[in-house]
Amino acid sequence: MSSPSSNTIKYSKMISSKHGYKKSRVKSNTSDSDLLNIVMPKADTADNYFFQYLSFIVWTVALAFCSSVIIKKLCYAAAGSGIPDLKSIFSGFWNSSVVQPRVLIWKVLGLLFSYGSGLSIGKEGPYIHISAILANTLLNIKPFKNIATNETQRSQMLASCCALGVAATFGSPIGGVLFSIEVTGTYYLIQNYWRAFFTATVGAVGIKILLSTPSNDLLESYRTSFESLNLATVQLLAFIITGILCGLLASLFIYMYSKIYTWKKHNQDFIKKITPYGEVIIVAAVTAVITFPLKFLRLDHASAVHTMFTAHDGVNTEELKVWTDSMPFNNSILLACFLYILVKLVLTAVSVTLPVPYGIYIPLFAIGAAVGRFVGESMKLIFPHMKDIYPTGYAVVGAAALCGGATRTVSSAVIILELTNDMTFLVPVLLGVVLSCGIGNLLNHSIYDCFLRNKGLPYLPFVKIKSDSLVAKDVMKREFRYVTRKTTLLRIQSVLDNVLDYAIPIVESDDNLFLIGTISRTTLEEVISYHERLHSYSLKSPIEGEEDGSGNTIITINSQNHNYYDNNDNDNSLLLQEESSQIEMNLIPKSESIDQLDSNQQTQSQLQNGSTDHQDINNNNNSGDIRSSLSLNNEIIIDIVHMELQNPWVVIDTSPIHIVESMPVRKIIFMFMMLGGNVLFVTNKGQLVGIINKTDIVQKGYLHHK
Amino acid sequence: MSSPSSNTIKYSKMISSKHGYKKSRVKSNTSDSDLLNIVMPKADTADNYFFQYLSFIVWTVALAFCSSVIIKKLCYAAAGSGIPDLKSIFSGFWNSSVVQPRVLIWKVLGLLFSYGSGLSIGKEGPYIHISAILANTLLNIKPFKNIATNETQRSQMLASCCALGVAATFGSPIGGVLFSIEVTGTYYLIQNYWRAFFTATVGAVGIKILLSTPSNDLLESYRTSFESLNLATVQLLAFIITGILCGLLASLFIYMYSKIYTWKKHNQDFIKKITPYGEVIIVAAVTAVITFPLKFLRLDHASAVHTMFTAHDGVNTEELKVWTDSMPFNNSILLACFLYILVKLVLTAVSVTLPVPYGIYIPLFAIGAAVGRFVGESMKLIFPHMKDIYPTGYAVVGAAALCGGATRTVSSAVIILELTNDMTFLVPVLLGVVLSCGIGNLLNHSIYDCFLRNKGLPYLPFVKIKSDSLVAKDVMKREFRYVTRKTTLLRIQSVLDNVLDYAIPIVESDDNLFLIGTISRTTLEEVISYHERLHSYSLKSPIEGEEDGSGNTIITINSQNHNYYDNNDNDNSLLLQEESSQIEMNLIPKSESIDQLDSNQQTQSQLQNGSTDHQDINNNNNSGDIRSSLSLNNEIIIDIVHMELQNPWVVIDTSPIHIVESMPVRKIIFMFMMLGGNVLFVTNKGQLVGIINKTDIVQKGYLHHK
Structure with a gap:
């Protein structure tokens, strides 16, 4: 200047x-x-x-x-x-x-x-x-x-x-x-x-x-x-x-x-x-x-x-x-x-x-x-x-x-x-x-x-669907894995092995898919390890034990049964005594659980993927004494909602965002964009009927785009 | 430099x-x-x-x-x-x-x-x-x-x-x-x-x-x-x-x-x-x-x-x-x-x-x-x-x-x-x-x-609720106005007169508050004016007519009845003939409608505000010939879902965002912020149980804040 x-x-x-x-x-x-x-x-x-x-x-x-x-x-x-x-x-x-x-x-x-x-x-x-x-x-x-x-x-x-x-x-x-x-x-x-x-x-x-x-x-x-x-x-x-x-x-x-x-x-x-x-x-x-x-x-x-x-x-x-x-x-x-x-x-x-x-x-x-x-x-x-x-x-x-x-x-x-x-x-x-x-x-x-x-x-934002004709019903996954409110450790493990989503839905029962909430993978993994610690019992060890020698396995199983029905004899009794009351709350008598599993099996036919774990259990039931007692132990019934009430570390999101089947995909994309998250639950009168994954939407969106 | x-x-x-x-x-x-x-x-x-x-x-x-x-x-x-x-x-x-x-x-x-x-x-x-x-x-x-x-x-x-x-x-x-x-x-x-x-x-x-x-x-x-x-x-x-x-x-x-x-x-x-x-x-x-x-x-x-x-x-x-x-x-x-x-x-x-x-x-x-x-x-x-x-x-x-x-x-x-x-x-x-x-x-x-x-x-964003203890149930309005799927013009008018929201919920019936969707004020106003045009009939004119002289009013009503049951005699016959088929689809026989209205009345007691329009109708029914025929005409039953199927200008949003009663208010505020809109519908197993207005949230949030 x-x-x-x-x-x-x-x-x-x-x-x-x-x-x-x-x-x-x-x-x-x-x-x-x-x-x-x-x-x-x-x-x-x-x-x-x-x-x-x-x-x-x-x-x-x-x-x-x-x-x-x-x-x-x-x-x-x-x-x-x-x-x-x-x-x-x-x-x-x-x-x-x-x-x-x-x-x-x-x-x-x-x-x-x-x-x-x-x-x-x-x-x-x-x-x-x-x-x-x-x-x-x-x-x-x-x-x-x-x-x-x-x-x-x-x-x-x-x-x-x-x-x-x-x-x-x-x-x-x-x-x-x-x-x-x-x-x-x-x-x-x-x-x-x-x-x-x-x-x-x-x-x-x-x-x-x-x-x-x-x-x-x-x-x-x-x-x-x-x-x-x-x-x-x-x-x-x-x-x-x-x-x-x-x-x-x-x-x-x-x-x-x-x-x-x-x-x-x-x-x-x-x-x-x-x-x-x-x-x-x-x-x-x-x-x-x-x-x-x-x-x-x-x-x-x-x-x-x-x-x-x-x-x-x-x-x-x-x-x-x-x-x-x-x-x-x-x-x-x-x-x-x-x-x-x-x-x-x-x-x-x-x-x-x-x-x-x-x-x-x-x-x-x-x-x-x-x-x-x-x-x-x-x-x-x-x-x-x-x-x-x-x-x-x-x-x-x-x-x-x-x-x-x-x-x-x-x-x-x-x-x-x-x-x-x-x-x-x-x-x-x-x-x-x-x-x-x-x-x-x-x-x-x-x-x-x-x-x-x-x-x-x-x-x-690339998935641009102009018409409202494509709705949630068309893109949702009808075959999905879930955890029932009353479930077994084996079933939780099976869901964890087969589902990659972070949030896993919890429904009332297999008959009544009423969506109670969602639970995170991490929490489910903790639930399993909590019960493993409680019973000094690993889900995978029995099968390994069977391979090594069946005699050893039986002894292990017996000691586990012992732990469960009579805590005082166990080495970990101090720890377990404190927790025994809530175990009895969380675990439901076996007879009831077996009945329920039978009835579950009938409704499972609609869920192709979801049924494999139950068939595993039934296969086990039919194959001799060792497997039978093994499966019975796996069938310890856990009520997740009860667990949440008693354990602060079990967190259920009781208000997942659920949408109706008729929601246009355009609106779903908007919700994913603005609210984040990876999964939306499609319900009909409170019943879970499908799951929409963000990745699926993108794939279907790309198809629709071309 | x-x-x-x-x-x-x-x-x-x-x-x-x-x-x-x-x-x-x-x-x-x-x-x-x-x-x-x-x-x-x-x-x-x-x-x-x-x-x-x-x-x-x-x-x-x-x-x-x-x-x-x-x-x-x-x-x-x-x-x-x-x-x-x-x-x-x-x-x-x-x-x-x-x-x-x-x-x-x-x-x-x-x-x-x-x-x-x-x-x-x-x-x-x-x-x-x-x-x-x-x-x-x-x-x-x-x-x-x-x-x-x-x-x-x-x-x-x-x-x-x-x-x-x-x-x-x-x-x-x-x-x-x-x-x-x-x-x-x-x-x-x-x-x-x-x-x-x-x-x-x-x-x-x-x-x-x-x-x-x-x-x-x-x-x-x-x-x-x-x-x-x-x-x-x-x-x-x-x-x-x-x-x-x-x-x-x-x-x-x-x-x-x-x-x-x-x-x-x-x-x-x-x-x-x-x-x-x-x-x-x-x-x-x-x-x-x-x-x-x-x-x-x-x-x-x-x-x-x-x-x-x-x-x-x-x-x-x-x-x-x-x-x-x-x-x-x-x-x-x-x-x-x-x-x-x-x-x-x-x-x-x-x-x-x-x-x-x-x-x-x-x-x-x-x-x-x-x-x-x-x-x-x-x-x-x-x-x-x-x-x-x-x-x-x-x-x-x-x-x-x-x-x-x-x-x-x-x-x-x-x-x-x-x-x-x-x-x-x-x-x-x-x-x-x-x-x-x-x-x-x-x-x-x-x-x-x-x-x-x-x-x-x-x-x-000022409404900062740290704890998750405040949930949808606590802030929702339990007394709300809605339109039933099958409704009367008078009832629609009453809802329009009493509700300021832009989106008005449509439910299945008064017994069954299943949320079908939402309809905009503008569309509802058009629905009324459409039927007024169809019958050359104004909702407000009978009452005005009554004030001016009851004789005139009766004549007006008769000519309306005439229009409805026999379109050919009408001056607007050309217009109406084209639309007659859909009128018969949209309007349900009177006997049925009256039955339904009676049953509706029983469930109305739970909705203090919502019941006024029905009491109006019943008051009319009990007070002589003129009012009776008047109210019957007002009770022409319109099926909004049918109307949507036949009239492109009737748009029902069949996928309003509905939330569960247990959703934390913090999450609701996040949804309002990111998705916009003014109202969220709270449902329980598909039934509408409450409405949350953005303004209400802010007021309650302020209270909570102080």
Whole structure:
């Protein structure tokens, strides 16, 4: 503002791109360390141009190949962006394979190779993924373990760390939080807001301190500094055009990606026939062959963005020459931008179908900057006498708008404002992003949603069932396992062995499926171990005993019977005396229990899966003395409701959310989304008639969608 | 960054505060228009100091009094901030009296007087309120009316306009959206994000264009421009201290406000005894008496903030002198800041208990700036040889942190960054705000939540029931109105007259309260008008006819009978012939209907409210021929389920969310919050046993809370 030359742009000191992006090894033509000169001499010495070209191709292919081998052979979970996988987790489908420590190692290595190879890819997705894995690994360490057991708290913790991941990628804590909210969630609880910001702030303070030496400021390489901008001119229209153009290009990019992905899927056999790892080698080779001849295509994305944002009218002309010198006409920056957009858009769309770790933000950022610069330079040509047209400012708007359009995040505007450290273009940037997002939303889904869909990950908001014709009755599981109020240990064990759900329904009896409530797996396991402890009796030991020698087994069983009917003789009598009263409450006389089991058997026919445990028992009854006494012991009847009244650790949720058979699936999806949980119980006049699992809904929803 | 003098601060050109805050009329000592000189000559001419002092007091009291009269006599809904009222609306409790156009007029006028009087208040709340009223008024105009009928869309529209309100107050579109999300919501759907940003962007573009003349830039008065900041020093600790200090002060402010409010409530009679409008007159007089002698206390908040943010070390010393000259010691800015914090904090806490329109953001902003400046100046005293200590930067951090701490919004950081147009202090600002919010959350509720609580507005997340002992059974309404599947027009009318809920339950019959579904008021009204049209028969006309002359009434009834049993003779025969088949389906023979009504009567005793309509009918039956035939006609039995099958416009929601009697109220509140809606149906084995209304829950929750 105190600059004497008004209407021109003041430029921050140029930071060598190797500081900004250490991993972009080969093509950074501003970095000229000795090592690089040995491997790949300067392109300007004409005599060994061919050698350079070849080594460039070899290096690109080799690095991309390494990355692909890591992913394909060692850890497929480390492939791709990672954002879709986290989005699926945050929508309630926990998938521990995505956030394991080993994925972290391969993701870091794979990203090093793939990002360094020169493929047209970014790194924001992998960074977020790495943060999430780190968070999850920390949660498994002892002092934080109690957080991990609470599903909601674990999710919040992961979400906060995702914010940190973006903050680290871009050095923008505010944009980071907002970006991670937008790309991973469908709705956001305001109470988590503070936590995410706290995490991001700690991260930002850390980065600031780590990189505080003046010559090595990661965050300063994008800095711009514009004079004030007058919006009440034709420029407002130009910004609107930039926004709309970026929205269209973003949609085109997503369309291209989808088409390439589909084509590759249909021709997978053909691609494999040519060579193993064929696609990676071909794409890497093509990338190298195309980008080497034109210097500006070889630039890493950070350098390209730096030139677009800062080089202009006698400032940083060295950088700008890289772009214009390769062109047939003199100073034809317009043509260079056009070529850059065309080549990079196609290469990026192809690269993100490869089995390597990738992001898409930074390539799109560079392409968007070129789009903006193109519009800006055109404006300068059309209005040569207008004073305050900054093509570099247009580049800033374009970069934000294209990223916003592809990822459908308004926070791209915040990220770029933090990145450029300059608020002058606040309104044009916001305008561009909002328009680009709007245009994009009209045309197709965001790129992350496309990744998610192609990976086949479960995600609730995708299941869009327009008609109300599909109701609960159509999607519910009619064959389900349950625990009756009065049940046996064997039956509980059988249910636990066959059901994966966390909440298991308790019904009145097999005749009367009146839904009493739900009980958690953990509590049922505790119920079993409680009775095992009580009788020093394991469900599995009798069968093992039978294998070892039947004589021993009988003795064991007898001692158990003894324990039950006459506690005083037992070694554990002190413990058992205290608990004896409630045992007698919880256990019902045997004669009654057998009668009930017989009657149960008749109604069991309707429940194909549920009946196996009872048949086991009856098989046992028919096969001699040992088995008979064994099964009788297993048939100790436990009344769960009585147990709950007497034992504080037995918790029954007596008010599970139950729905009627006629509830439309659309409404069920809404309930899953908003209330969380994994299972809904379908009742008819209080009787349990079906169970709806979130995963089932997603599968049926996908079917319905296609 | 191209400034030759490094480590000093470059200052933007000073904008006269009258441009920034046109409404702050009296005390702006930088504005010296002729009019002001006549009313209140410069304070510096010593001979008429007393006259100035007096006129200052008179003006302050007079303007505050006017504002208070407007609110108390003309429109009480215009009082206060407006944010709590909107928060209540967004939480699902629609209150049309808050968003009526007349409130707009009185709010604007009241704010003009109260803000102009010199009371220590802000304007962000009223601006948001005004935006919401404008949005609501627009929604009642024809082209937008279909949006207004959809509750969700209406809420989204209002929420977007609230974002615009903040954007207009601070000139910060991004901060505006985030602030309005944080202060009005409990959770936020990401899909609305874009809409809110679009609205705010349009607003920001509009402001930019309207205020684009260089000399009149509203948004530039707060601009700062710092050199780069090194965080890896003792300054990091100082910023943390600023954040914590602001958090404590914010909590103290909220505590003071609550105490003053409670004291005033208990001593209302005493205050009224002294004088009508006593509190306003006293507070205004005290404000004037205290603030006049010390010039810097007289400053409007915008000027104070401007000085704190920019005046330093030989730059803008004129402004700084206003602060230091009044002090006994020379240049004791520390003492001035301390006095400013003390006086303003108390005055603001008192002012926001008055019945005038007020905001709290801008006074807190100024106080926070003083807090930050205090810490900054202290740092400079403690470390005199450290080079990059900017007390002005501390002022920025303090302003954001105090506002963040009182409103519990992280977006205060974004607002201040947009306001100062400078990202250099991004990390310290974020750090201060996050710490201040965290400290605040540990100590008490946000100031807006206190407003909400004191106004007694319904708001769900406040109802915090820790124990699970309170269940659905305890809070449900056991006496409720319903429509039976087979019902009469008179009964439907009676239910409509007595029930305000939107969704009315349909049960199987009076004996069997099996919940079939719910039907909307609108549909029931249409059902009545459909049958009225069908029979050219109005429910109300027989009674009116009876009053006019019984002879006429009989004729009317006869012609109705005629219509019903023999459609061909009717004038509307063409219309009716088409519909005759379904009439016969929908209407059940009379004999059956009367039997059913008799049996119904027996079970009605359990429903005190529900029985009135049937007693009406029976009274009619016993009182002569005319009434008898009248009541028989009213007893045309309609089967609503049949009607739904044959008429696409009759929509029954066959899957209302029903819950069991044992569901904890905590869970019910969660369902209301996440799923929306106003009513939940409590069933037992499919039988409707009670209805839970959101409003009832809030009332019982409040009771439970106290």
